[in-house]
Amino acid sequence: MIKNFRRCAALLAFILWFNGLMAQNPLIQNQFSADPSARVFNGKVYLYPSHDIPVTPGHGKPGWFCMQDYHVFSSPNLTDWTDHGVIVSQTTVPWADSTAYSMWAPDCIERNGKYYFYFPATAKSGTNKGFSVGVAIADKPYGPFVPQPLPIAGIHGIDPNVQIDKDGQAYIYWAQGNLYGAKLKANMTELDSEPVKLEGFPDKGLKEGPYLFERKGIYYMTYPHVANKTERLEYAMSASPLGPFKYAGVLMDESASGCWTNHQSIIKFKDQWYLFYHNDDLSPSFDKNRSVRADSLFFNEDGTIRKVIPTLRGVGVTASSAKIQVDRFSATSADGVAVTFLDTLNKFKGWKTTFSKAMAWVKYNSVFFVKKTAGTVYVNACSATGGTLLISTDSTNDKPGKVIAKLIIPKGNDWHIVTKSGLSLPAGIKNLTIQSEGDALVNVDWISFK
Structure with missing residues (x-):
């Protein structure tokens, strides 16, 4: 039984390695995504982001957000x-x-076995000028969703958020210059x-972007x-779903990259709290094409929230047999x-890490190895001069531990998968710690173990 479990784990890891959707920030690396609403349904996390797309002639306003579906x-x-x-598109909403x-x-939220998607x-x-808020309903969290024929009467604004309180009363929140809220009927x-x-x-x-x-x-x-020039994430606290609220502090500082917007959701999953948000990782020169991230969130004893520091690593455990994007x-x-794009004309191909000095290193946390007596490491690397990489397990904050592999990267301008x-x-x-043994320039795309 244990052997079968290991085989299944290895097969699953290989499939995920091939598909390329892994838990590293940004979470989604094959398209732009923003404004993540994370929810826990039936033991899984479901992520409902908005979808940025590039503007093309006749489709969207140049220099602005362009979003046609979810x-x-x-x-x-x-x-x-x-x-x-796609679960909802601007072409499938009647109004x-x-x-x-x-x-x-x-x-999105669940009630009595139905899933209500608000947008x-x-x-x-x-009809109504400006923004309205609509609802699409499904029997499953991934759809198919059926948009209702009319938007919710009485709401004019953006960024809907819905919560159901402990007594069963549902509330909806939205923004229109300020933050607003109201009760929802049981029909949602x-x-x-x-x-x-x-x-x-x-x-x-x-x-x-209210999220309660x-x-x-x-x-x-x-x-x-926007306390200064770009958005930061803040929070306020109350004893009631509709307040009054008391300002409590900054949840996340303004983006170091200068991304003008941010947008958040917070969930508890398997006894840990997480903050979902976005940045401009895959489009650093145009912050209207954004990408979803996630990091762990913690509380102080008095109930206040510790400020979340953005990371590249993100959350979750990476299988050793996956492509570990160092x-x-x-x-x-x-x-x-140094970290740069593999292809500046197609940033969805991701990044590479360049080592340029002896003993320069990066650490990648939380890699799961299935127990085995022997294995092989694969490194996708390139070095015009040739170089040497050391891969070690790391049990301290800043020092490599036991070296498990030493790889000689051949001289050349082409990428090679080097194995040992x-x-x-x-x-x-x-x-894991990946370290350069010499001063040669060595570029690394990913590593993997089989």
Whole structure:
């Protein structure tokens, strides 16, 4: 039975290695994604982001956001993600302008076995001006979703968020310059109270993207806020779903890359809290094409939230037999290490790590090895001069541990998969360090173990 489990684990890891959707930031690397709403349904995490696409002639406004549909992704472990495809499009919503390309931040929630997907869109000419919020309903979290014929009456704004309180009352929140909220009827498609402006937030600067969650009787309202020039994530706390709220602090600072927007959701999954957000990783020169990220989130004893520091490594455990993208490192020596795109004309191909000094290193945490007596390492690398890489397990914060492989990278300008067999591989979850032994320039795309 154990042998069969190991075979299944190895086969699953190979499939994921081939498909390339892995738990490294950004989570989705084959398309642009933003405004992630993460939900836990039936023991899996479902991710409902918006979908940025490049503007083309006649499709979208140059220099602005261009968004025509929504995908949904799922994961049993925050590591292996499945794209279930398009669930709602601007061409399938009866009341929406099918030429607006403005399907912004969505949300989804389950009630009584039905899944309700909420999304903002620009209404057709002659109806409500500006943004309305619509609902699409499905029997499964990945659809098929059926858009309702009309948007929710009484809501004019963007970035819907829905929560169901412990007593069963549902609430919907949205943004329109300020943050607003209202009760929802049990049918989840109509307001059950007049909208109220939520209080307790900074008066100056754009506020949008409300996302509420509850923990230990405290209601946390999180939101992006332009306190200076770009958005940072902040939060406020209350004893009631509709406030009043009290400003509590910064959840995440402004993006170091200068990405103008951010947008968040927060979930608890398998006893750990996570923050989902976005940045411009795959489009650093144009921040209207964004990419979803995730990092762990922690609370202080008084219930306040510790500020989340963005990482490249992200969350989850990576199978040793997957393509381990070492450019998404957990830590680095900094000096002698650089990360650049493999192909500047197609950034979806990802990044490479360049080692340029002796003993320069990167560390990649949480790699799972299936126990075996011997194995092979594969390294996709390139070195114009030739060089040597050391791969070791790492049990301390900044020093490599036991060397498990030494690889000679041949001289040449082409990429090669360099292998070394007969290795004594570790078992369990380990941290890896990849280190350059000399001063030669060595480029690494990924490493893998079989």
